[in-house]
Every structure is written in C-alpha cells, then in structure tokens.
Amino acid sequence: xxxxxxxxxxxxxxxxxxxxxxxxxxxxxxxxxxxxxxxxxxxxxxxxxxxxxxxxxxxxxxxxxxxxxxxxxxxxxxxxxxxxxxxxxxxxxxxxxxxxxxxxxxxxxxxxxxxxxxxxxxxxxxxxxxxxxxxxxxxxxxxxxxxxxxxxxxxxxxxxx
Amino acid sequence: xxxxxxxxxxxxxxxxxxxxxxxxxxxxxxxxxxxxxxxxxxxxxxxxxxxxxxxxxxxxxxxxxxxxxxxxxxxxxxxxxxxxxxxxxxxxxxxxxxxxxxxxxxxxxxxxxxxxxxxxxxxxxxxxxxxxxxxxxxxxxxxxxxxxxxxxxxxxxxxxxxxxxxxxxxxxxxxxxxxxxxxxxxxxxxxxxxxxxxxxxxxxxxxxxxxxxxxxxxxxxxxxxxxxxxxxxxxxxxxxxxxxxxxxxxxxxxxxxxxxxxxxxxxxxxxx
Numbered sequence: 001x002x003x004x005x006x007x008x009x010x011x012x013x014x015x016x017x018x019x020x021x022x023x024x025x026x027x028x029x030x031x032x033x034x035x036x037x038x039x040x041x042x043x044x045x046x047x048x049x050x051x052x053x054x055x056x057x058x059x060x061x062x063x064x065x066x067x068x069x070x071x072x073x074x075x076x077x078x079x080x081x082x083x084x085x086x087x088x089x090x091x092x093x094x095x096x097x098x099x100x101x102x103x104x105x106x107x108x109x110x111x112x113x114x115x116x117x118x119x120x121x122x123x124x125x126x127x128x129x130x131x132x133x134x135x136x137x138x139x140x141x142x143x144x145x146x147x148x149x150x151x152x153x154x155x156x157x158x159x160x161x
Numbered sequence: 162x163x164x165x166x167x168x169x170x171x172x173x174x175x176x177x178x179x180x181x182x183x184x185x186x187x188x189x190x191x192x193x194x195x196x197x198x199x200x201x202x203x204x205x206x207x208x209x210x211x212x213x214x215x216x217x218x219x220x221x222x223x224x225x226x227x228x229x230x231x232x233x234x235x236x237x238x239x240x241x242x243x244x245x246x247x248x249x250x251x252x253x254x255x256x257x258x259x260x261x262x263x264x265x266x267x268x269x270x271x272x273x274x275x276x277x278x279x280x281x282x283x284x285x286x287x288x289x290x291x292x293x294x295x296x297x298x299x300x301x302x303x304x305x306x307x308x309x310x311x312x313x314x315x316x317x318x319x320x321x322x323x324x325x326x327x328x329x330x331x332x333x334x335x336x337x338x339x340x341x342x343x344x345x346x347x348x349x350x351x352x353x354x355x356x357x358x359x360x361x362x363x364x365x366x367x368x369x370x371x372x373x374x375x376x377x378x379x380x381x382x383x384x385x386x387x388x389x390x391x392x393x394x395x396x397x398x399x400x401x402x403x404x405x406x407x408x409x410x411x412x413x414x415x416x417x418x419x420x421x422x423x424x425x426x427x428x429x430x431x432x433x
Binding site for chain 2 (some may be wrong): 001004011020021024043044045048051057058059060062063064067068111114115128129130131132133134160
C-alpha cells in the first residue's frame, strides 16, 4: 500500500512524514518523531497512557489515525514544559511523589494540563473527573490528585505574580 | 495496522463505498472502530472518515432536537439546551473519550456500553439514516435491534425535547466516577393532569442491546407517580430482560439489583 503524507505541528514544530495508511498518531509520535514520552498501553482507549492534545482537545492517540490529525497541532508530554522550565504540574508531580513506575505519568500530566488550561481553579471532583480516563497501577490516585490541586495553586500564583 | 483511510466529499459517496466490501466501515470518533482495528473483533480494512460531512451539528432550539451523528459527548455536555443529557454524556468515559466518542457511534457500542443510546431510546428518538435508496427516518428501537451498518450511514438522531424535569437517568458502575455499566436506566415520564402519560423507560446492559422496558411503562401509564405505582413498576422491572455475565457483573446480579435502581430513579432519589 502506498505511503501517505501526514503534516503536523508537534509541540510548535512543523513535521511532515510519509506513513503507511492507517498508522496511528501515537505511532507517528513515537516511531517517526521519537517522542517516546507518549506511551502505548492498552490500544483500546482504556488506560489513557497515549493521551495528547490535538488542536487543544484531549484525545487518545492510540485511537486516532494519523491521517485524521493531518494539518493539526499536537501537544505531547514533551511540549508541556516551556523554555527548559518544568510546568508547575510537572514540578508538583515530582515534589508530591505522584509517580512511581512512570508509565501513566505522561498521560496524567497532559490530562492535568488540559484541565488547568480550561479551569485554573478546579474542585477535587473536577480533578478526579479530569484523570478518570487515565489508569495508574502504582501510586494510587491520591498523590496525583493532590499534585494537580497543588499545581493549580502554583499556576494561579505564578499568573498573579 | 495497515488499512486504507478514505476522505469523502459526501455521505452519498460514503454509502457507495460502504457497499464495496465487508471490511469497509464508517469512522466516527474512533473509540469503537479503531479499537477493533487495533485489537481484533471483526475485519477492518478500510475506514471512511466522517470529517467534513456536516454530521456534527446540534439543533436544540425548538421542540424537536436533532443531533448530528458525529456530535461528540463533550459537545453534548457543552450545550446548555441539552442540560438534561449532560449526566448521560458525562457518564461516558474520561474527558479524552468524551472528546472523541460520538452520538452516532454510541448506537453501535457493544454490551455493556451504549448508555447514550439508552437515553435516546427513552426519549423516543428516531434515527436518520442514508442508504443507496436515499435518506430515511426510522424508529431507534428497531434500528438497535439489528444495528445494521453495512451500506448504512447514520446521519442524525431526532427526538422531541422532554418537558422540564421529565427526563431521568441513572447509571450503575463499579468504577467511579466513570466505568462500564452494571446497568443503566433512562426514563421520560411526562405528566398530564398529574398522571403519567406516555412513559418511556429504557435499559442498558439488561439485554444484548439497549431495550425499552415496556412492562414498566405499562405499569406506570395513567397513574400518579406514587408509592403504589412505583411498586407496580418494580414488580415487572425485569420483564423482557436478558442480561449477560461480564466482568462488571453477573446476569443474576443485574436482574437482582435492577428493581432497586428503578425504584430509586422513579422515586427521585439521587436525581441529578
């Protein structure tokens, strides 16, 4: 089958690749662009490890053919930090021991970014809903929820400073 | 996954392509079809993108509501005129799934999923489809009983907006806040002169596809929604049900707890 062109803006950088038809967005990110922070977990849309932002919307990159993302802007975990500075969400995860094996962490962080970008002052229930599509099998969810709430405080403080 | 992704210019073109092979499918959000392509289940060789076909419109301004088949759960949740459907759409997956999963796709969700279809069934929705013979409108209950997808594109779902407070929904899960259904119940209970007139009650995960609870509807019809009427409805709650065993619950458990949750729904406990 002839390969097809896919053009994406990934973490602010324009990318163009030829891929096999039906290649998944997560496969382009990992195998072509070497952005391996986005994980392949269940390939069923259940675990959330492949979560990225496409045109600002949280999506599961294991369920999106790359051709559907053609021409769109993608943010992966590698694009959450800016100018070499960790986002407050990343700092809060590190400081709050919100990661153990780390497999789910990329998806959790991207889901948390989507939440805090849209809702800078979420309730605990809103945080729980925001990560309800992301499965962690190590830490339990409490440190993750607490880290996202702490990051919300930090982000608001940084904005008002 | 090597398969053909096809972008078409019209629904008619998609219908024509669907007729060309058994491995050709219409791709809405991807939460069902791409999952199957990734993990197996049925052959997927070609996917026709629903993008750009005008299937993502919401018309909720009048007495009749029309939801394009490609409207996502997140778009339903964000529409204030569809506030009664927000608990239904919010119950389906996490935010990423809700950004992808569509109203039309939900009609094809396999057991025990498909809770939005349960709500649509209770709302008495009609399904607007297009085939080689052209566009037609049919009863959703009939559509769900066959879920024919070969040569068919679902264009929209259409239903009469319920009176304020007439729509009720409950979903029972083992994982919170979201998970696959142990069971779900949706009901539209319109009243005339203080009595139920035209009750529609539907169940999810109580049969292979979402079903109407016709015995419950009959038990409520023409009665005041009081303790006696609720007792009568709960006595026939499981009539017509044929649930399955799955990791969420056994068929026996589903049958056992359905009357409990129906009673709660009808008596207004935990209403959102």
